[in-house]
Amino acid sequence: xxxxxxxxxxxxxxxxxxxxxxxxxxxxxxxxxxxxxxxxxxxxxxxxxxxxxxxxxxxxxxxxxxxxxxxxxxxxxxxxxxxxxxxxxxxxxxxxxxxxxxxxxxxxxxxxxxxxxxxxxxxxxxxxxxxxxxxxxxxxxxxxxxxxxxxxxxxxxxxxxxxxxxxxxxxxxxxxxxxxxxxxxxxxxxxxxxxxxxxxxxxxxxxxxxxxxxxxxxxxxxxxxxxxxxxxxxxxxxxxxxxxxxxxxxxxxxxxxxxxxxxxxxxxxxxxxxxxxxxxxxxxxxxxxxxxxxxxxxxxxxxxxxxxxxxxxxxxxxxxxxxxxxxxxxxxxxxxxxxxxxxxxxxxxxxxxxxxxxxxxxxxxxxxxxxxxxxxxxxxxxxxxxxxxx
Numbered sequence: 001x002x003x004x005x006x007x008x009x010x011x012x013x014x015x016x017x018x019x020x021x022x023x024x025x026x027x028x029x030x031x032x033x034x035x036x037x038x039x040x041x042x043x044x045x046x047x048x049x050x051x052x053x054x055x056x057x058x059x060x061x062x063x064x065x066x067x068x069x070x071x072x073x074x075x076x077x078x079x080x081x082x083x084x085x086x087x088x089x090x091x092x093x094x095x096x097x098x099x100x101x102x103x104x105x106x107x108x109x110x111x112x113x114x115x116x117x118x119x120x121x122x123x124x125x126x127x128x129x130x131x132x133x134x135x136x137x138x139x140x141x142x143x144x145x146x147x148x149x150x151x152x153x154x155x156x157x158x159x160x161x162x163x164x165x166x167x168x169x170x171x172x173x174x175x176x177x178x179x180x181x182x183x184x185x186x187x188x189x190x191x192x193x194x195x196x197x198x199x200x201x202x203x204x205x206x207x208x209x210x211x212x213x214x215x216x217x218x219x220x221x222x223x224x225x226x227x228x229x230x231x232x233x234x235x236x237x238x239x240x241x242x243x244x245x246x247x248x249x250x251x252x253x254x255x256x257x258x259x260x261x262x263x264x265x266x267x268x269x270x271x272x273x274x275x276x277x278x279x280x281x282x283x284x285x286x287x288x289x290x291x292x293x294x295x296x297x298x299x300x301x302x303x304x305x306x307x308x309x310x311x312x313x314x315x316x317x318x319x320x321x322x323x324x325x326x327x328x329x330x331x332x333x334x335x336x337x338x339x340x341x342x343x344x345x346x347x348x349x350x351x352x353x354x355x356x357x358x359x360x361x362x363x364x365x366x367x368x369x370x371x372x373x374x375x376x377x378x379x380x381x382x383x384x385x386x387x388x389x390x
Contacts, residue, residue, distance in 0.1 A: 218253055
């Protein structure tokens, strides 16, 4: 019998936290575990070091510190703590250059120098140094130094990898512009299209009712973290402008924000017409209650939340960042608007609010786009080919 390859996957964010990386891992690991022996190194949010089994896979949890950025606590990891879990690995796969991922990279390099035939790969889920430009720090000098440090570490660590996986050609080009020359393979992310479906008219009415909305309310939604780079305040300001200049919308327009984080800047524009849910385990019922989805982010790579909304047949209005500008086609499956431009966003939203048939037509095309190009089945097939080739 052929022995399964051992793959150690490290991630600086994992369940029960919900974000793009955890969604990605939660969807691909059960399938990959049928072909490979997998071990996951992940944060322990109860700040203790322990081991558990998830989906039949061993998960080693490392404690986190009270320090962190954008709601992500830093994992207390060093190469020496991580290395014992890598010694039997054929492939070490990191998902960020944050403390746990960086420690795994250094530990893997050390093992390779000792003659271990292990391959080091990384999936680039975000451009870390780009994200830091939107983090608010009191000292501008300190912020600039931090961005330079992270950019250097990204250049250093990613050039030490044997292979890089990227979600789009745009990310590959961005890395190349930073002189990261490691071989790259584009692996588009996917959506669980069986879970994120177009609701029937009755299902949508019930979804709205459960959240306290009336059938005639127009619900504009957002799913994701509340952090500076997501710029949810631009969405809140656009809704405030719409209500201010249209008396009817003052009564029927609702804003539904699904996610947790710092919402101080957002609440400046909010009143009893708007909801911030905080963390939810299953976002599908909330997305089904929406009529329009907005992604106002200042930086993205793929934006799974946007693809999930499209899979639910929602017309999307988003900023042209990352891969979003490649899969949203103006007037076909959504609309784009410039970053930090609430007035332009308000104009796009008004057009959709006034035309339910346009919303339905664009929503169906959005769903079609996802089914044709962005499913987890496609992602897993491409990942398996790459892993087998290593």
